Amino acid sequence: MQIKKAFLYFVSFFLLGTLFTSCDKEDTLPTPYVLQKEDVSVNVPDGGFTVQCNQLLKVMVTSVSDEGVSYQWFIDNELVAQTKNLEHMFEKGGEYDLTLVVNQFPIELEYDFKVNVKFGEIVIPPEGATAYITKIFDYMPAVGQFTNKLPLYENGDTQAQMNEKVLATIGNNKKGMITLGGFGGYVVMGFDHTIMNVAGKRDFRVLGNAFYADANPNPNAPEGGSCEPGVIMVAYDANKNGIPDDNEWYEIAGSAHKDPTKELWYSMAVANGNDVNLYRDYEITYYKPESEPAKENWGTYIRWEDNKGNSGYKVKNQFHNQCYYPLWADNDKISFKGTCLPQNGIDESGMDNYFVLYKFDYGYADNEVNSKDDTAIDIDWAVNDKGQRVHLPGVDFIKVYTGVNQENGWLGECSTEIMGVEDLHILGVNINTRQ
Numbered sequence: 001m002q003i004k005k006a007f008l009y010f011v012s013f014f015l016l017g018t019l020f021t022s023c024d025k026e027d028t029l030p031t032p033y034v035l036q037k038e039d040v041s042v043n044v045p046d047g048g049f050t051v052q053c054n055q056l057l058k059v060m061v062t063s064v065s066d067e068g069v070s071y072q073w074f075i076d077n078e079l080v081a082q083t084k085n086l087e088h089m090f091e092k093g094g095e096y097d098l099t100l101v102v103n104q105f106p107i108e109l110e111y112d113f114k115v116n117v118k119f120g121e122i123v124i125p126p127e128g129a130t131a132y133i134t135k136i137f138d139y140m141p142a143v144g145q146f147t148n149k150l151p152l153y154e155n156g157d158t159q160a161q162m163n164e165k166v167l168a169t170i171g172n173n174k175k176g177m178i179t180l181g182g183f184g185g186y187v188v189m190g191f192d193h194t195i196m197n198v199a200g201k202r203d204f205r206v207l208g209n210a211f212y213a214d215a216n217p218n219p220n221a222p223e224g225g226s227c228e229p230g231v232i233m234v235a236y237d238a239n240k241n242g243i244p245d246d247n248e249w250y251e252i253a254g255s256a257h258k259d260p261t262k263e264l265w266y267s268m269a270v271a272n273g274n275d276v277n278l279y280r281d282y283e284i285t286y287y288k289p290e291s292e293p294a295k296e297n298w299g300t301y302i303r304w305e306d307n308k309g310n311s312g313y314k315v316k317n318q319f320h321n322q323c324y325y326p327l328w329a330d331n332d333k334i335s336f337k338g339t340c341l342p343q344n345g346i347d348e349s350g351m352d353n354y355f356v357l358y359k360f361d362y363g364y365a366d367n368e369v370n371s372k373d374d375t376a377i378d379i380d381w382a383v384n385d386k387g388q389r390v391h392l393p394g395v396d397f398i399k400v401y402t403g404v405n406q407e408n409g410w411l412g413e414c415s416t417e418i419m420g421v422e423d424l425h426i427l428g429v430n431i432n433t434r435q
């Protein structure tokens, strides 16, 4: 159908056109002039479109004719404007597909571009900046055997009071310990300056309590013990309002984000029946228990469901008697979202008495012994939702959430613990990045 109509247009245009062959093209446009692909042009700068986050990208279009012509702009296949020229502000860094569709019924012309959205500023910390956490914006652990204990919840404590307790525990180089509980539990931390992203260097370290097993019954195993990886997110305060806005967050892509099958223990975990998938859109909901159960019901203590069709119970154990559900949370159920990492825990005794939680290669919190280089993070590992590196100039806020959903027998759930954050540049610690 469309081809036939286009042909009729062409024939009528040709007949009209022949009447004006002796005149200039500008003067002789018949109505309607049928656009050819080369009749529309866009001012693409050398090197393509580059724009800073939160600043306007302006794209000018010139066309031989606008007669009966409509314009549509798409970014990553989503319609964003129906104007001839485009003005658009990008809120997130990364590379985007920009498409202009020019319609002159029944003709449709398409022009494709790339836009690179960057952060332009350079960050220099002020004199006297402290290397450690100075603010806690939010803290909500998931269900866990240390939840309500690290830090201690006392009857009536509010969210603000719990945040204060976390700051008093892990802020300002106190090096106490807080738990994030099972999958998804998180803490959001801030600083008195922007942590610089120095090119080619790691920039900060998240302190946890990971350690290696000293008597793994499996003699040929890679490093592991109590490695309970937390996924790290970072935010640059691009709009300078002093708070982490939802669109300012990027995730640090650690080793399993790149390729979980390269973890040294991967085949062991497969053989053990672990779920070794990495889910980028994982979501879990925990249901508050109505009361603390009698011992015979510890195995069905706190019900959970995820968005992959799995469900189960977080169990209570003999070592921790308090409620495992965060008691200052408003609702009787609580949901967490994020990237779920492969299950890294294996019972190496085969008798439920020696669980080893294996170490991911790099890029997570509470996954490596604090003194080692691979607790340190390069801000350049931050990626957007499409997995593209975004090269932030620095980081004002760091969020960590527990990255594995796994129960490990008497050891309990895999739960990330945090003891602090260190700005390596302020401390004068020099660690090269790694690929």
Ligand SMILES: [Ca+2]
Binding pocket: 196, 197, 198, 199, 200, 201, 202, 203, 378, 379, 380
């Ligand atoms: Ca860096």
Ligand SMILES: [Ca+2]
Binding pocket: 236, 237, 238, 239, 240, 241, 242, 243, 244, 245, 248
């Ligand atoms: Ca902000």
Ligand SMILES: [Ca+2]
Binding pocket: 208, 209, 210, 226, 228, 366, 415, 416, 417
């Ligand atoms: Ca831990």
